[in-house]
Amino acid sequence: MDQTKTPYFQVLLDYVDSGTTPFHTPGHKQGLGMHRLLREFVGDNVLAIDLTQILGLDDLLEPRDAIAQAEALxxxxxxxxxxxxxxxxxTSGNQAMMMAALNPGEKIAIPRNAHKSCIGALVMSGAIPVYMKPEVDEQLHMDHTVTPQTVEQTLDANPDIKAVFIVSPTYYGATADLQAIERIVHGRGKVLLVDEAWGPHLQFHPALPPSATEVGADLVVNSTHKMLAAMSQASMLHQVGKRIDTDRLRAVLRMFLSTSPNLVLVASLDVARMQMATEGPALLSRTIELSNTTRARLNEIKDVYCFGDEMIGRPGVAGFDPTKITITVKRLGYTGYEANEILRYRYNVQCELADLFNVLALFTIGTDGAAAEKL
Known part of the structure; x- marks a missing residue:
């Protein structure tokens, strides 16, 4: 397939170029009815492709044309x-994974540090959780991933578990030993679901930990908007193999996707995929180099610690994503919350996350040297 193509973005552009007179939603009619306060800021190009699923623009719930082509790419x-x-x-990906994999009353092994969307998924699916304890780092005051040993012990104690849910990478960049976990789970005839929301870029660079699709997880969710260049709320759900019924998965997705999707978000997924397929290794090489250089410079500051590859091999840390920079400020006498406010209100720098003793800075393909210098 030609990864330079963006079939869905192209049909939106074709519609705009056609000059078709719109008598369809949305009501702003490609920006013409929008108040100039927002229109002038957003710009006419974005508003021109904020369309609805009319003739030629396919249907996200039943894709047959351009969306189907984009998803295949x-x-x-x-x-x-x-x-x-x-x-x-x-959030919708986690919920769809559980709904597709489990019937009411069936058991799922799930870590205690799973995303809160999983609670809703448990309620809606009727599945019964069997909680696994992630590895707790007492020095850094954070959770890592669950180990293969924990997964194996959980399955030994609960042989009627149907699915295993894994979070990898964590918010802070620790990745699970997915190869070993995949062998354990599939070796026992179970289904492996992976919340890889923080790892949509792992697939595209050899220096990063292996992706969940690479190791053969059955269903994998990626937040394309978190670490790549799709727009907020734009994510992907990947299926590998035939352990999950694809027709059931499609039916479940119809429950969680809008019948009036924002087509700008859909197009952003198409273009973000093209960007990574064609330029990903080069873009990520720059990002990784920049993050590693910044980490080293931060570690030169007295009483500041930013962990890196030295973490690999600790319980629950089979691999590490260097694009996550966790700045531990405990020895400075600050909480992470205080450090976050100082960075924002004194230095005009906004981090992704603050916890008791840490602040987290994300380095993505959109982070440049000037931003790194400011941090």
């Missing part, structure tokens, strides 16, 4: 058998 790029575009974020 994404599946190839990620090494999946099927990929589904999500416009409700990875």
């Amino acid at each position: 994404a599946a190839e790029a990620y090494g999946a058998d099927h990929t589904f575009f999500l416009i409700n974020g990875s």
Whole structure:
């Protein structure tokens, strides 16, 4: 397949170029009815492709044309058998994974540090959780991933578990030993679901930990908007193999996706895939180099600590994503919350996350040297 193509973005452009007179939603009619306060800021180009699913623009719930082509290109790029575009974020992906894999009353092994969307998924699916304890780092005051040993012990104690849910990478960049976990889970005839929301870029650079699709997880959710260049709420759900019924998965997705999707978000997924398939290794090489250089410079500051590859091999840290820079400020006498406020209100720098003793800075393909210098 030609990964330079953006079939869905192209049909939106074709519609705009056609000069068609719109008697359809949205009501702003390609920006003409929008108040200039927002229109002048957003710009006419974005508003021109804020369309609805009319003739020629396919249907996200039943894709047959341009969206189907875009999803097929994404599946190839990620090494999946099927990929589904999500416009409700990875929250909808986590919920769809559980609903597709489990019937009411069936058990799922799930870590205690799973995303809160999983609670809703448990309620809606009727599945019974069997909680696994992630490895707790007492020095850094954070959770890492669950180990293969924990997964194995959980399955030994609960042989009727149907699915295993893994979070990898964590918010802070620790990745699980997915190869070993995949062997354990599939060796026992169970289904492996992976929340890889923080790792949509792992597939595209050899220096990064292996992706969940690469190791053969059955369903994998990626937040394309978190670490790549899709717009907020734009995510992907990947299917590998045939352990999950694809028709059931499609039916479940119809429950979680809007019948009036924001087509700008859909197009952003198409273009973000193209960008990574064609330029990903080069873009990520620059990002990784910049993050590693910044980490080293931060570690030169007295009483500041930013962990890196030295973490690999600790319990729950089989690999590490260097694009996550966690700045531990405990020895400075600050909480992470205080440090976050100082960075924002004194230095006009906004970090992604603050916890008791840490602040987290994300380095993505959109981070440049000037931003790194400011941090």
